[in-house]
Amino acid sequence: MKYLRFLCALLLAFAVLCPAPAFAKKISKDGASALGDANPVVTSLKSFKVFNGKPNPKAKFYFYLCSASWCGPCQKEMPVIVKLHKEMKKDGRADIILVGYDKTLDAAKAYLKSHKAKFAGIWEGDKHIKELPGYGPVPGIPYVIMVDRSGKTLTVQHASMLENWKTAVDNAEAQEKPSAEEQESPADDTSSDMGDETL
Numbered sequence: 001m002k003y004l005r006f007l008c009a010l011l012l013a014f015a016v017l018c019p020a021p022a023f024a025k026k027i028s029k030d031g032a033s034a035l036g037d038a039n040p041v042v043t044s045l046k047s048f049k050v051f052n053g054k055p056n057p058k059a060k061f062y063f064y065l066c067s068a069s070w071c072g073p074c075q076k077e078m079p080v081i082v083k084l085h086k087e088m089k090k091d092g093r094a095d096i097i098l099v100g101y102d103k104t105l106d107a108a109k110a111y112l113k114s115h116k117a118k119f120a121g122i123w124e125g126d127k128h129i130k131e132l133p134g135y136g137p138v139p140g141i142p143y144v145i146m147v148d149r150s151g152k153t154l155t156v157q158h159a160s161m162l163e164n165w166k167t168a169v170d171n172a173e174a175q176e177k178p179s180a181e182e183q184e185s186p187a188d189d190t191s192s193d194m195g196d197e198t199l
Helices: 002-017 040-047 072-091 105-114 159-176
Strands: 061-067 094-100 120-123 143-148 153-158
Touching: 061 072, 061 159, 072 094, 072 159, 094 105, 094 159, 105 120, 143 159, 153 159
Parallel strands: 061 094, 094 120
Antiparallel strands: 061 143, 143 153
């Protein structure tokens, strides 16, 4: 028993007197730490030639906008999407990343510039495209892939769904939160499985 008390006292003293390792405190601007990636979506973009700025590293959700300048419906949707992005930016919970389906990187850059869009873009033809967390084939364009910050795909829909981006984000956040029943701790059971045994 004395040995156990000594060991507990030693561990407590060690925990109090020794600071946490330096690597545990280092967190980069993109939210990644030495202990693991807090935001794999933003971290994965380091492999790409990202243009037109950078995505919000603090966002909880990202909308990969699969679109191209040669696509008529895409051109029609883009002014609305640019306005919606302004709302998103103020809200801070979500951001848009263009996945440009143009034939060249320069054409994808020019597409965002022509619409005065303020969100980041990458080119679908990039050799690293398969490394983008949650990205996969879409049935056509303009389409949106909604992912959480870990890269988990939440929905794949026509780009017009961005008109309801707040509802999509609210619903996704509600799915993340445990229900009231899950939050309740189990009731204290004062009865013992051992019965009234006498020792």
